[in-house]
Amino acid sequence: MTDRSIIIIFMSPRSTKQFEEIRENSRAKILDAAFELFARQGFHATSINQIAQQAGVAKGLIYNYFEKKEDLMHAIVLDGLQKSAEVMGTIQQAQPGKDRLRAMLEFTFRFLSEHAEYNRLMAALALQIQAFPELADIVTGKYNAMVPMLEEELTIAGHPYPERHAWMLAAILDGLGVQTAVLGNSLQLERLKQELIEEYCT
Amino acid sequence: MTDRSIIIIFMSPRSTKQFEEIRENSRAKILDAAFELFARQGFHATSINQIAQQAGVAKGLIYNYFEKKEDLMHAIVLDGLQKSAEVMGTIQQAQPGKDRLRAMLEFTFRFLSEHAEYNRLMAALALQIQAFPELADIVTGKYNAMVPMLEEELTIAGHPYPERHAWMLAAILDGLGVQTAVLGNSLQLERLKQELIEEYCT
DNA sequence: ATTATGATTGACCGGTCGGTCATAGTTACG
DNA sequence: CGTAACTATGACCGACCGGTCAATCATAAT
Structure with missing residues (x-):
């Protein structure tokens, strides 16, 4: 040898x-x-x-x-999830409660406007997740983790109905993803962000 | 002849x-x-x-x-839009304000649980609307009509921030569409509906 | 039984798909 | 220069695609 x-x-x-x-x-x-x-x-x-x-x-x-065309999709999605996980890691350094909530919203909105394409890709993937079984658990896991995390921050922030508004907030952010994909930049993301911050972070 | x-x-x-x-x-x-x-x-x-x-x-x-495969999609989507327009017509008979808002929410949630497949089809279409140019104007038109309609009802219902919450509500409903597609019936739609009604219709 | 009519069939077409593989290209050592 | 080690190429493969069309089937009045 x-x-x-x-x-x-x-x-x-x-x-x-x-x-x-x-x-x-x-x-x-x-x-x-x-x-x-x-x-x-x-x-x-x-x-x-x-x-x-x-x-x-x-x-x-x-x-x-x-190896296969499918593997391209896997690599793209996993790359994106890892990058967003890194950002989420830095967000954890913000003060829990309103500060952290604001940081999350800032990040989400920046992501929506700067990486609209990735957002669209993920939304389309979500709708056909059963066609990519190897990604299914990961993506649904991220989905399911979202609401409890928001609920905790809302609780700390002293929101009167943290449970109810946690899923509403999660749904709002998902919905904005779809709407930006459909309506493009005609959506006034910056204004919507300010209003969400005013509603939940003040 | x-x-x-x-x-x-x-x-x-x-x-x-x-x-x-x-x-x-x-x-x-x-x-x-x-x-x-x-x-x-x-x-x-x-x-x-x-x-x-x-x-x-x-x-x-x-x-x-x-004539073409595409025409199947056109027929399906237009059929669905027409049916939902009919339902929306009957909803207009409800008292404007909280009653009508409640009727809209009831309809939307029933639609989400009973016609999850159509919902998924429309969401997927929305994300690739540019591939179906003949449907683009119709679908984006429906999208754009949603927020002002909700705003009017919220105003009549006496909501303190009708403008802000109109787009939030629209985003929530869109987001629920995506979430039902991803998470299926693990989403407790009935509970979410009750909470939305409590939030906006009482 | 014959006929006219329009629904229905499936073999067939050119083209494109995802995927393979023998070959060529590029570089730095001996 | 020749060779080793690796990246990069694109002609080629069988399968399947969307779409066509001559032929067949089913029916009911004559």
Whole structure:
């Protein structure tokens, strides 16, 4: 058994790190293209050829990085969930109650306006979650975690009906997701945000 | 030019009325199948062959009744919009203000639980409305009409912040649509309805 | 039985789908 | 330069897509 590191150092045309960079770059190009097309047209209406073209890459290369078309969706969704989980982590540093509630609302509204496409993708996924069984538990889990979290913050904030308004707030945020997807930027998100903050964070 | 009615009366194997019944029956079978599959799997994930099989009909027959696959979607959506418009017409008979608001909520919640599939179909359509340009104006029109209508009722009902809560209420109802699609009947719609009524109709 | 009428069928069409794979391209060492 | 190690290509595959249409079926008056 030869020492693999020596083989790599002495025989490989590029360093491991160089290959990793190349791979990461190609993978990102493919995921970006797939994300944009899935969000705009939906999963089934988007073909692998389209993704390859948009990414500026040959079709076959996609299958060097992802086994099936479905795996593109998985990677996109999991990436997004992880990023939003990171943000939620930083939000936990805010003072519980009205401050944290405000931070959540600020984040959600910024997300709605800056990442409308991801929002649309997730909404479409939610409606067809049974077609992506490997994502089903994760997504429904996030859904179910939302209401109790809001209820706790409302309680701390001293809201008179924390239970009732927790699910209302959750439904409002989901509904805004759909409405931005349908009506686009004709929705005055900034104004709505201020009114929600006034209603729940003052 | 021969008299066409005489030709029909004396030469046709079946009366005009019989033919109409046959056509209406077949059309309904096809639309029912298409509706169920579109709602469950989405438009692009559903093939004409599948629809034909589910309807118990040959593929070719579908094209006697509808020019393109898209037209099936159009017919389904327009049928649904018309039915809901009829219900909304009867709701207008209720006393403006809290009574009418309650009637709207009762209808919406009954619709959510009894026609969850149609709700899911419409939500999915809303997210991809640009793929059905002929429906875009109609659907966005319904969307835009919702908030002012709620605002008027809230005003009459004497709500302190009718404008703010009109869009909140609209968002809540949209959000519940998504949530029922994702979480199914684990959502306790009846309880949520009672709480909304208590919040806005008492 | 024949006929006219319109509903119904399913083999068939060109095209596109997701996915494969033999081949080519790129680079850095010996 | 030749070779090793890996990325990248696109022609190609069988399956299935939406859509067509000549042929068949069912009926009821003659």
